[in-house]
Amino acid sequence: MIFAHLPALEVVVPLVAAPLTVLVRRSSVAWAVATAACTFSFIAALLLTAEVAAHGPISYHIGSWAPPWGIEYRVDTLSAFVLVLVSGMAAVVAPYAWRSVAAELPRDQVYLFYTMFCLSVAGLLGMTITGDAFNLFVFMEISSLSSYVLIALGRDRRAQYASYQCLVLGTIGATFYVIGLGMLYLATGTLNIADLAQRLQHVENLRPVLAGLAFITVGISLKLALYPLHLWLPNAYTYAPSAVTAFLAATGTKVSVYVLLRFYFSVFGFRLVAETLPMPEILLVLSILAIVSASLVALFQTDLKRLFAYSSVAQIGYITLGMSMASRDGLTAAVVHLFNHGITKGALFLLLGGVALRSGRAGLDRVRGLGRSMPLTSVGILIAGLSLIGVPGTAGFVSKWYLALAAIEAGRWWLAALVVATSLIAVAYVWRFVEAAYLSEPDARTPAPGESPLAMLVPAWALVAATVYFGFDTSYTVAAARAAAALLLGGAP
């Protein structure tokens, strides 16, 4: 009985947990509520994945109103995969927040952190699971507004300005999305994603549809920090509290990528996107620019959080690069990298949170000799760094492999070479950490020997372990991504 309502519970449980944390006020109880809600969502996402694998896509009608009139929650292979990533990251970050947030926030604000965290989780899960395009906007705003608050909680005053910039650019992005959606609604008279896809095929006047496509592309690209619309991202990731950076870096932009995939392949159909507008070419050029320029900028950063924030912009470039090829291998690479990069960056930022806790700030000058003073943390950062580069035996290799494969299959040898060559820039920026942590003598600013608290180290290392595990055993990630790619391409008329 309760199983039939899992798709709704997946979102409702963290959504209800948010006001509960305000009511209890005690930070320890609020933490327990938030952790329990996130863990529940994770288990529910795993159950939904099993259900989808066994019986095909699930369509849940909110309030028993049949779509396209009522709001439909739809779980298929792709959305189940993203649900697992988002709820899994939430379930890892929530336990981590116990020590990390207590150290970074004033005592009386801690319970409010969990409120915003639960709202953000609920919003991201809702964006993923909903089958209604306007409902998606509402969830997008729930997750965005709460993430602006989370970013503003950073100790540095620059966090507040970073959050303000996020708010302005994020709202412009969301409004562009609504404008685009409005045009689609005027052309078709429906908001249900499946229904939209069907009716768009019979629309004769394509002009408003294409305008809608353009608005939605720009709006979502702002949200997913596609180069050159990434300006809000580095500051936000640098000054937000550690737990927030880890969670947002692993999930926020990824869910937006998912939304763009949905619109391009499920709603418009890639034939329309590719033939009437030069979208694949634009995406290709922007992706390459993102990879090259953001990687180069990352090289010259002295703050590790900022360094890896720029690396995020570059890694998003790899995802959109896979998308732009629109072949089965290309989409597989995009979806796999969405997951692999999520866990890699999550691990990195969680470990950097430990460094920041022990030495005040995650600067390159603070990690000199870190290999000796915090051995477990620095080994973890090293392994996650190797995954960013794409060294065999880590999750990052799997995605780069499929990306290169897709490029070769498309006959673009230069693109495969570019993927390998840009990985060398990643070697260079990860090397800067290695040089400081292992080859430099500790100085006065290095933290005294001693690891970060276990409550922070265990969740972080769980993700590091996942990074290695998914580098060897690809049966879950690649199979799910392949199925998702087939679904996306099959949906295209």
Place this chain on the structure above:
Amino acid sequence: MSVGGHFGYWVAVLLMIAGLYIVIARGNLVKKLIGLSIFQTSVYLLYIAPGKLIGGTAPIITPAFKTYSNPLPHVLILTAIVVGVATLALGLALVVRIREAYGSIEEDEIVAADRAGGDGG
């Protein structure tokens, strides 16, 4: 279709451009938020104007009426208005905090203060 038939769209587009221009061109953080609000408001009009038919009534089926207005855009925009209010409230709250931390709400002064490397706050 005449220009008059597109009147709603013209107003919406005008508001859209004006709002976006204010966000980009103004350095004052509060003025930017005002621009953002105008930008969002233009979308309300974009949705609602086409939903109204002249002479149309609420969609309650009675033999007395033949034309009905579409109620769905109103419902959607009711939600969007709530979102807009929440965004504006949060934005203004942030501006208050920024003013406390920097002593200014002018973008160039804040950027200059950050450049100077004051850690403050």
